[in-house]
Amino acid sequence: MENINALKPRPTTTIDKVPLFQKAAFGSGHLVNNLLPGALGVFSFFLITAYGIDPAIAGLLAAIPRFFDALSDPIMGFISDNTESRWGRRRPYIFAGAILSAILFIVQWQMFEENGSTYNFWYFLTFSILFIFANTIFSTPLIGFGYEMSSDTKERTRLMGIANSVGQVSWMIVPIFWVLIANKDLFDSQADGVRTLSMYVGFACLFFGILPAIFCKENDVSDADSKAKITFKELKNNIVILWNNIKNMTKNLPFMRLCGATFLVFNGFQMVASFSYFIIVFYMYKGSYEMAGTVPAIFSILGAFATAVLIIPIVSWLANKYGKRNAFIISTFISIIGYILKWWGFVVVDENTAVLFNDVVLQIGVVKFSLEMPIILLLPIPFMAFGLGGLFTLMMSMTADVCDLDELRNGLPRREGTFGAVYWWMVKIGQSIALALGGLVLSLVGFDAGKSVQAVETMNNLRIADIIIPSLTAGLAVWIMWNYSLNEERVSKIKKELQERRAERKMKLNK
Template sequence: MEKLHTANTNQKVPTIQKIAFGSGHLVNNLLPGALGVFSFFLITAFGIEPGIAGLLSAIPRLVDALTDPVMGFISDNTTTKWGRRRPYIFIGAILCSILFAVQWQMFEENGTVYNFWYFLFFSILFIVANTIFSTPLIGLGYELTSDTKERTRLMGFANSIGQVSWMIVPLFWSLIANKDLFESQADGVRTLSIFVGFACLIFGLLPAIFCREQDVSNKDNKADLTLKSLAKNMKLLLQEIKNISKNMPFMRLCGATFLVFNGFQMVASFSYFIIVYYMYNGSYEATGNVPPFFSIIGAFLTAVMIIPIVTWMANKFGKKNAFIISTFISIIGYILKWWCYVKVDENTYMLFEDMFIQVGVVKFSIEMPLILLLPIPLMSFGLGGLFTLMMSMTADVCDLDELRNGLPRREGTFGAIYWWMVKIGQSIALALGGLVLSVVGFDASKAVQSIETMNDLRLADILIPSLTAAIAIIVMWNYKLNEDRVAKIKAELEVRRANRKNKM
């Protein structure tokens, strides 16, 4: 274990700002989560061909990949009396909340061609608006405190609040398909999108209103954001990206995140298929709400138990060591699934048997095989620890970048490139996940799958995330930006800033 720096830096983030920043993370999770569920109904509710529906998802992602770094650069170089992040967060929250609802106001009678162009147009606008909101929000989080331990506490708190989204999103499947609530699935999508948009508007504005930035740069350090300087700024952005690519601690963070997150994403849908086709022999009726509650329980445990534990480990043993420990625990959880996914029969002990939760006119069965709960908290250490630690360590990396490359600080650009890598990796992972399903011979049109297919699928469900997590541990093993080094960098930066202020 590295020797930890123990200086008391008095850089606490006020609770109201932590809550406000966390509410922004709730929006950052709720919008893509809801988008993922609603996109399924492009096929079943609005009659769009699966291939075309895939295109409707891919094109906005391409736009997203191009706009993220640009928005990060703009945010880093903005100067206003309200700060360089908050105006964009405020405007972006309003725009993306409205556009999320608007893009789903389609009607079947308009025809698939009209709906295709309608959805494509407004989804591109939504993606751009979401970038205006989310990229500065991530950058804002990196600069709310300069204390390395408080950064971990802040990111842990924000990610715990963000997990609330993943307790809500799985319920959308049941709500949209409920005929007691909506006349059709299309009506369910249209109505729920308005509620989601309104919730995101309220929570999305809070970071802009209550958070306070710590921008140590001034106008002289920043690029001139005018059309006249467009070519010059693009060249400068490319140079910054090149410099960031040489930042080896940051590259290790990106590589480890790519491995852990996308290893999980590749098999994310496998649990659903294994529960339905292996545990319940292909009976959706018998399966009930087990798959969504499997996800909800994971999100709940991540928020109330896993993230606080990881935060404590990081501040006790160091962030790198906390990552290695939590990732190793997640591997144990993945392996345990082999024994915990069991054939459900009359001898299987059920938790909450024949119990329901009533939400208005909708009843949700919460019956769950008890043994299925065993791997959940262990697996949750993977993603629960990942983003809490990586976001905190990225803030540390921004200190290193200022030391090497000067002002302005580039939290927005670092955040944009980090999440751009996550998004690109997720697209690749989802494609590879579909390929794995084909290789093992899985056919969703068949109620009964062969034993060989299900065993191969179960092995893939364990081996893929375990292998990528193990490689991520190797990637992070020689991560050098520990707490002692971050403290020394911070001290040197403070001396530089004091000297600069005296000269001015």
Template sequence: MSQQIENTAGELHDARESVPVLQKGAYGAGTLTLNLLPGALGVFSFFLITAFGMDPFLAGLLGGLPRLFDAITDPIMGFITDNTKSRWGRRRPYIVVGAILSGVFFAMLWQLDPEASQEYNFWYFLIFSLIFTIGNTMFATPFVGLGYEMTSDYNERTRLMAFANTMGQVAWMIVPWFWVLIADPDLFSSQAEGVQQLSLFVAGACITLGILPGLFCKGIDASDMGNRAEISFKTIFSNLKEVFKGIKQVFKNKPFVRLCGATFLVFNGFQLVASFSFFIIVFHMFGGDYGATGTWPAWFSTVSAIVTAFVVIPVITWMANKWGKRNAFIISTAISIVGYGLKWWGFDPSNPWMIFMPIPLMSFGIGGLFTLMMSMTADVCDMDELDNGMPRKEGTFGAIYWLMVKIGQALALILGGLVLKVVGFDPGAGAQSVETITNLRLADIIIPASTALLAILVMWKYDLSEEKARAIKQKLIELRGEL
């Protein structure tokens, strides 16, 4: 079917401009799944130590080794989905199967036996982590790629990602309460039972929501897309060469490299201090009394997600449509820096309600990051098609982009512990010194503010403007004719 329409002025338009609400909702459900799985994984992993008796060093290995495996599987899956030929399209079959496998193996992953030996639980968890990673990669990589190709319109891409990320924030409204639920003796007889049972509900939700984009969302019509590699066991080695060739082409795309660099900085800075707020609330505001602290940390995270979803993302979408995506990113990131600074006055022991004061400004950082970067990566895919031809490489771009996110997250976990050690923080102690708390609070502000400032500098010369993106789109329509 023709993918182009000609108006009375003779200008060519792509038919894939407006995304129906049903498809936006389905893609949003997939985004919720994309956030819920790693969010739940992060909370549950804490209980490897407390509920299942895992040595902290071994628990760290169990968190890090699957991320290294991700570095291999993500680009390969990106290449596979870019070059797949099927009656259901390049992405949708993998999304459905991957969502089911992700949910099943996530549930199995957490059916550890607290009475089993540490060695048994280590190998059980590691093996199922690697299997879960394969299933999750099969879901996540084509899912991200599908979002890049659902619309060709410059502003509709931002609206789609804003809608999806608003639904995705629901995961971060829910996840902080897992801590409360798992530790509640009225719900579960032990933390181990809490993890085991709660993982089943998470798995069921992820399967149910994760298959929706595979069933209802539509990407580009790739039935006549040429130059695709053959995907089979016979072509494994030749395809590996093509994988590396595709990665090389991706990293030659200067606007995309800037997107990856800025994302790495903002997300890494945010994640590096993510746990600091919890410690500051407990030890600075409540003197180390966990009972008095209660649910304040959970409410802090939940309110952050609510403000991001229903206040920040709509404002950022408006800014992007009004002033362009690059300018919207710079403005929103600058606003977040002000928010980080306000945390110094927000964490006030005399008034716990003040912790919510910096949230509206802080939330512009992460809220703007994924809404705008996902939209801009879709623009970059058009640029790559013009430069390198078919097949379009949304899967490869998505895999590399999210690989940068995962590397940043892994690095943040390592450096976060190092920062805690440098400031002299002892989470096992009942109280911390004034100097330690002061240094921790300064790190909680300076680190994310500094990385956000560096991200602004990286994006300052980002030159894929709306005018340039629309010119590329017109040229592609002329070159494609019919897809």
């Protein structure tokens, strides 16, 4: 690792500090950014069981909108980077996008079984594509907004830490949707549950989604002369500019390292994300969904809770004490320990297994939620949480630093929106690949969800894959980041040079 003593603490100036209220408002946007895709993932399962859509067709309904998503993200990033308005270049899109996303999320789920699978297919596909565009209008400027809220490298980490902690609340809520939708005391049918819950999700996202646009302050250092003209007349020229911007990003080695490390850590985790559910049900509880109960949901909720409350603050402290690269390496190594500990955490449950909150049931109205949890299953959770908890807190902060390097090399306008779009585009593409490979691994180990009892060899192989895959990808990510060169001292020098360059530019314009 680099010389830690070289990373001397530099006080954050008042102008670089983001007030806590603004950090919380920005975090509320990240809550929406997590809640919408999380709810979409749960609700999409019921396209098959509640609306009778063929599984292969349901797969198309998930895949086709992603194609439009991949195309629209960089375009929206470019548009927001080059927008000139009295309200700023990000806030109008965040405000409008939050409203449109919320409305379209609700509308896309207002389907009825009696309309038939063909009608429901086209209805859902149409509104899914519209929802994807609306969500892009919201989320892409939001990500770019976060990169420009402070020019201080340490304050960026604090901002992203709070934003990701707030965002984790979504992953404490999403697993509960499974319990609510299937509750016959609440809803007449699963379809009724989906329709109703989509309204609650939509209205919550509308409220929290507009808060960054209202309360967060933009810090746009780009002047109008440096920005492309966003008109249909300039469409061809703008496409060329966007393409050149993306090519320049591929030459930005620190950014490519961030993208590569994120691709490996996140998608290694995603590839095996469903394995924990299958291992809990088919190994720990011997194929009994009834006995497993809410254990898989609580396992996920506790992971999100530990990430938000415990891990992200620790990672933020590590980053500002020892440097972001070092914090990433440390947190990723700790996550590998967590993956390995799953071998001892996932145990066959019998009468001798120590259970936390045995026979304790939380009841809210007519909803009953069992809190039973094998104590040993808690073992890997805080260690594993360092993986994603460290990843996005640090990578989003480091991407903001990369935007400084890009301005130094390529000038204005600042391209935070485009960087954010390209970064998350790679995440989304990787996620699609990871989900496909996860299914392939399940097939290779011989797993058959139609059987209540799986072969011992199958479950052992699945448990080994559940450990080796994310550990290997995390190790490769550490290797990629080992020579990451954009440390805190270099970022401080770039910041100073940019300030001098901007001052000179301002003087010339005022003459």
